[in-house]
Amino acid sequence: MSAEFERDGTAWISASTGTRWVPVIGLEVHAQLATQSKLFCACEVRFGAPPNTLTCPICTGQPGTLPVLNATAVELAVRVALAVGAEVAAESKFDRKNYFYCDIPKNFQISQFDRPYCTGGGIQLPSGRFVRLTRIHIEEDAGKAIHDRGDETLVDLNRAGVALIESVSEADMESPEEAVEYLEALKEIIRYVGAGEADMEKGQLRCDVNVSVRPQGEPWRTKVEIKNLNSFRNAREALEYEIPRQIEAYESGDETRFPRQETRLFDVRAGVTRTMRSKEGASDYRYFAEPDLPPLALSESFVERQRGLLCELPEARRRRYREELGLSEYDARVLTAVREVADWFEAAARLSGRPKETANWIANDVLGGLADPKIEATSIDELPLKPFDLAELIALVAEGTLHSTGAREVMGEMLRTGAAPRALVAERGLEQVEDEGRLEVWCREALEGREQVVADVRAGRIKALGAAVGPVMKASAGKANPRRVREILLRIIGEDE
Amino acid sequence: MSVAAAPDATALRASILTGERSCAQVVDGALAAIEARDGELSAFLSVEREAARERAARLDERHAAGETCGPLFGVPVAIKANMCMEGVVTSCGSRMLANYRAPYTATFVQRLLDAGAIVVGVTNMDEFAMGSSSENSAFGPTHNPWDVARAPGGSSSGSAAAVAAHMVPLALGSDTGGSVRQPAALCGVHGFKPTYGRISRYGLIAFGSSLDQVGPLARSVRDLERVLGVLSGHDPLDSTSLPLPPVEPERPEHPERLDGLRLGVPAEYLGDDLDDGVRRSVEAALECLVELGCERVDIDLPHTLHAIPTYYVVATAEASSNLARFDGVGFGARGEGDGSLQGMFSATRDAAFGDEVKRRILLGTFVLSEGYHDAWYGRALRVRTLLRRDFEHAFEEVDVICGPTSPTTAFPLGERVDDPLAMYRSDRLTVPTSLAGLPALSLPCGLAADEGGAPLPVGLQVIGPALADARVLRVAAAFEASTDHHERSPEGAGSER
Numbered sequence: 005m006s007a008e009f010e011r012d013g014t015a016w017i018s019a020s021t022g023t024r025w026v027p028v029i030g031l032e033v034h035a036q037l038a039t040q041s042k043l044f045c046a047c048e049v050r051f052g053a054p055p056n057t058l059t060c061p062i063c064t065g066q067p068g069t070l071p072v073l074n075a076t077a078v079e080l081a082v083r084v085a086l087a088v089g090a091e092v093a094a095e096s097k098f099d100r101k102n103y104f105y106c107d108i109p110k111n112f113q114i115s116q117f118d119r120p121y122c123t124g125g126g127i128q129l130p131s132g133r134f135v136r137l138t139r140i141h142i143e144e145d146a147g148k149a150i151h152d153r154g155d156e157t158l159v160d161l162n163r164a165g166v167a168l169i170e171s172v173s174e175a176d177m178e179s180p181e182e183a184v185e186y187l188e189a190l191k192e193i194i195r196y197v198g199a200g201e202a203d204m205e206k207g208q209l210r211c212d213v214n215v216s217v218r219p220q221g222e223p224w225r226t227k228v229e230i231k232n233l234n235s236f237r238n239a240r241e242a243l244e245y246e247i248p249r250q251i252e253a254y255e256s257g258d259e260t261r262f263p264r265q266e267t268r269l270f271d272v273r274a275g276v277t278r279t280m281r282s283k284e285g286a287s288d289y290r291y292f293a294e295p296d297l298p299p300l301a302l303s304e305s306f307v308e309r310q311r312g313l314l315c316e317l318p319e320a321r322r323r324r325y326r327e328e329l330g331l332s333e334y335d336a337r338v339l340t341a342v343r344e345v346a347d348w349f350e351a352a353a354r355l356s357g358r359p360k361e362t363a364n365w366i367a368n369d370v371l372g373g374l375a376d377p378k379i380e381a382t383s384i385d386e387l388p389l390k391p392f393d394l395a396e397l398i399a400l401v402a403e404g405t406l407h408s409t410g411a412r413e414v415m416g417e418m419l420r421t422g423a424a425p426r427a428l429v430a431e432r433g434l435e436q437v438e439d440e441g442r443l444e445v446w447c448r449e450a451l452e453g454r455e456q457v458v459a460d461v462r463a464g465r466i467k468a469l470g471a472a473v474g475p476v477m478k479a480s481a482g483k484a485n486p487r488r489v490r491e492i493l494l495r496i497i498g499e500d501e
Numbered sequence: 502m503s504v505a506a507a508p509d510a511t512a513l514r515a516s517i518l519t520g521e522r523s524c525a526q527v528v529d530g531a532l533a534a535i536e537a538r539d540g541e542l543s544a545f546l547s548v549e550r551e552a553a554r555e556r557a558a559r560l561d562e563r564h565a566a567g568e569t570c571g572p573l574f575g576v577p578v579a580i581k582a583n584m585c586m587e588g589v590v591t592s593c594g595s596r597m598l599a600n601y602r603a604p605y606t607a608t609f610v611q612r613l614l615d616a617g618a619i620v621v622g623v624t625n626m627d628e629f630a631m632g633s634s635s636e637n638s639a640f641g642p643t644h645n646p647w648d649v650a651r652a653p654g655g656s657s658s659g660s661a662a663a664v665a666a667h668m669v670p671l672a673l674g675s676d677t678g679g680s681v682r683q684p685a686a687l688c689g690v691h692g693f694k695p696t697y698g699r700i701s702r703y704g705l706i707a708f709g710s711s712l713d714q715v716g717p718l719a720r721s722v723r724d725l726e727r728v729l730g731v732l733s734g735h736d737p738l739d740s741t742s743l744p745l746p747p748v749e750p751e752r753p754e755h756p757e758r759l760d761g762l763r764l765g766v767p768a769e770y771l772g773d774d775l776d777d778g779v780r781r782s783v784e785a786a787l788e789c790l791v792e793l794g795c796e797r798v799d800i801d802l803p804h805t806l807h808a809i810p811t812y813y814v815v816a817t818a819e820a821s822s823n824l825a826r827f828d829g830v831g832f833g834a835r836g837e838g839d840g841s842l843q844g845m846f847s848a849t850r851d852a853a854f855g856d857e858v859k860r861r862i863l864l865g866t867f868v869l870s871e872g873y874h875d876a877w878y879g880r881a882l883r884v885r886t887l888l889r890r891d892f893e894h895a896f897e898e899v900d901v902i903c904g905p906t907s908p909t910t911a912f913p914l915g916e917r918v919d920d921p922l923a924m925y926r927s928d929r930l931t932v933p934t935s936l937a938g939l940p941a942l943s944l945p946c947g948l949a950a951d952e953g954g955a956p957l958p959v960g961l962q963v964i965g966p967a968l969a970d971a972r973v974l975r976v977a978a979a980f981e982a983s984t985d986h987h988e989r990s991p992e993g994a995g996s997e998r
Binding site: 066067070071073100105106112288297 | 583584585591593598601603604605607702703704705706707709710711737738739740741818819821822825826827828830831832842843846866869870871874878
């Protein structure tokens with residue numbers, strides 16, 4: 005885009021006209037549910053299997069087959085609905101969305117049209133805005149058409165029939181940043197309630213964006229849909245291209261250039277959006293109630309059972325960590341980014357009774373261990389190190405048995421082997437030396453020939469004491485308790501005065 | 502016409518169990534009858550000679566070994582060409598599936614096999630069950646065994662003709678708007694459409710999913726009852742199958758009497774448009790039922806007139822979606838077109854669907870289209886509710902409803918083929934119960950001669966409220982026991998023994 009815009013809050017201020025343009029953004033997000041089998045048949049759901057190996061007569065659309073709804077998919081979908089404070093319908097229904105394409109074996113998709121299982125609710129963004137949700141519905145995924153094999157188009161139906169939820173937001177967002185925040189928050193919620201992995205790289209989270217612009221305070225204008233954005237970055241970049249494109253079009257005054265209702269695709273390489281189809285070419289999906297499935301009736305007890313399975317959501321956890329445990333916003337964010345980490349932290353903090361130290365150890369060492377290629381663990385739960393052992397280590401430090409240098413060494417070993425800290429400390433002789441007699445001998449030796457230290461300390465420059473602490477630690481092979489060493493050094497210097 | 506004493510399925514099985522016949526002999530008899538008559542009638546699209554003989558031999562071994570014999574042990578059965586049986590060509594009477602071998606077996610076919618039945622062949626039908634005469638089969642029409650110049654009715658044309666011509670004692674049909682009952686009436690055999698949901702549809706290639714129901718064709722009421730006991734009962738693979746056990750027959754103290762039974766006779770079913778011969782036979786049948794103890798109650802089903810238009814909106818809407826999967830991608834015929842995907846879809850469907858199927862797909866696509874959806878499909882659903890209420894109100898006052906199955910006897914082949922509306926009206930007495938999902942049975946109630954023509958069978962339709970399948974069977978059994986209409990067979994039948 006050639007024109008320059010200054011951004012002020014959510015407004016894009018045109019350099020030429022001075023108009024304050026505000027984007028209006030709504031998102032439609034498809035998320036794969038973490039079911040073992042597909043939505044309407046027993047086929048396994050797995051990423052990366054050889055093409056067409058996870059299929060059966062039902063998900064390949066063989067004539068005469070019928071769908072049977074996967075109960076787990078409904079449970080997971082309901083948990084997401086409850087987590088966003090939405091209303092779960094006592095009765096909803098499935099509909100057929102009819103269109104022809106080679107990756108959709110029946111040439112219709114079973115979805116929910118006018119009576120979705122979930123309406124309302126919303127998501128609080130960290131930056132402050134509350135984004136309302138219009139609805140969430142359950143539907144089946146399509147297969148994959150592969151076009152880059154010469155003249156042939158190949159079709160892989162492994163994904164056909166996989167359970168999805170589609171969340172539709174209200175057009176409550178006003179910036180690309182908010183859109184990304186919303187996506188991150190939604191992803192976090194889906195992962196937290198165990199409804200899905202929401203891994204965009206595996207196509208488990210896909211998003212379409214609806215965007216229009218308007219001069220601040222004016223009514224909404226024509227919206228444009230941008231389809232199939234498969235990363236947060238794509239979503240942001242597509243909006244960062246599309247918003248000024250629309251503003252420029254309006255500012256040109258040329259009505260033929262004004263945004264019209266259409267679907268555009270984001271070209272990742274070129275970083276631009278392009279017209280895919282206009283409203284006139286829009287599909288008529290000829291929705292009607294799926295006659296092969298009875299209405300979906302969800303009893304109050306079923307919904308309450310799912311509510312009972314919900315854990316505390318990240319935003320609420322962060323607030324509690326800050327307010328009740330005294331953690332910094334940064335630590336709270338680090339610990340809550342992944343549900344397993346937060347659960348692990350809480351277990352360790354409960355055992356140690358020292359949440360701040362626990363948080364430091366996790367942020368500085370434990371999560372680092374996860375990144376260490378020598379430690380084969382993809383999640384914190386797979387580490388050899390368990391919360392109980394971290395709590396033990398913290399206790400050893402607190403009671404003075406272990407000093408921090410020794411503790412770090414022990415932690416390294418614990419991460420690799422899962423050994424118990426007390427045994428490690430004993431094995432390696434890392435207990436701090438508390439014996440007054442031995443400490444005093446080392447201290448006196450350290451002061452010998454360091455008259456300058458003695459003089460400086462006597463002159464009130466306590467900092468100089470460090471030059472004597474070092475040799476003591478060295479003499480004790482790091483086992484001396486540095487706090488005790490300082491006390492003894494000060495006493496000796498005082499005595500001789 | 503001859504009065505034949507060919508055994509029904511129940512008698513055949515009994516004679517196998519007593520050792521009077523072997524399964525092999527029974528199958529050979531059926532194959533010989535097919536050989537003798539099918540050149541003229543074209544009831545079968547394929548005959549599974551070797552498989553049937555092999556299975557008969559195995560069943561004889563099992564019998565000799567003293568194994569328990571299922572309720573259809575050794576009974577030769579024909580299945581309609583829209584019923585899936587693994588490895589067998591399931592063409593639906595269409596060029597589209599001319600070479601399609603089903604990759605799985607329908608639940609109801611499996612239940613037949615588990616009961617000891619022997620599938621001897623696949624019968625002709627109007628393409629995708631759309632038609633009332635067999636003339637829409639891509640493989641040529643079936644001829645009525647009573648007069649080969651006449652239509653056998655449809656769409657379960659071959660199944661009705663095969664039973665009428667004594668090629669098999671039992672065949673399966675499917676009934677969407679009358680496709681079991683109307684050919685049963687026109688061929689002078691028994692045909693039963695149970696309550697919607699009684700028999701699993703898993704493996705029945707769909708036409709109108711909310712209407713389709715598998716139904717048996719036989720030569721005795723007791724055979725229908727026996728087959729229903731085998732086929733009915735919940736199937737987890739069909740979410741619309743009723744969560745009920747198999748149908749249990751009523752066992753009244755005096756099965757030959759119907760004392761106190763309130764017999765509803767709808768004025769709309771005995772209008773001026775009936776053939777005189779049909780009217781005479783049906784009136785005589787109603788008198789007979791009164792003699793058996795029924796109390797005749799004249800009733801109104803005021804929305805009957807709207808049944809045909811309603812049906813042709815609902816059924817075609819569902820069909821347009823159900824048949825969308827035949828696109829040349831995954832199975833069935835494939836056309837080339839212009840090399841594009843849409844081009845291939847068009848070329849495939851243009852070449853491989855017949856005119857009537859195309860007509861109904863277009864009609865169904867239209868009634869679901871944006872802007873027309875509510876005026877057509879939406880309104881049809883509302884009228885369907887009214888039709889259902891007609892029956893509910895009627896059944897507050899009566900126990901069963903009786904009337905003709907078809908307004909005419911078998912009509913000449915070619916007579917209605919160029920007049921779709923006349924063909925559609927052939928089903929006007931069977932369509933209302935289909936829309937209401939009610940159990941309805943057709944059984945022979947006499948012969949009527951056209952002016953100067955040969956005598957042709959007339960069918961009496963017995964309709965019950967939802968789930969009263971056993972009551973319908975009991976009324977039919979009492980009627981059958983007091984008359985000999987069911988013993989009349991066309992010339993040339995009876996060689997199956």
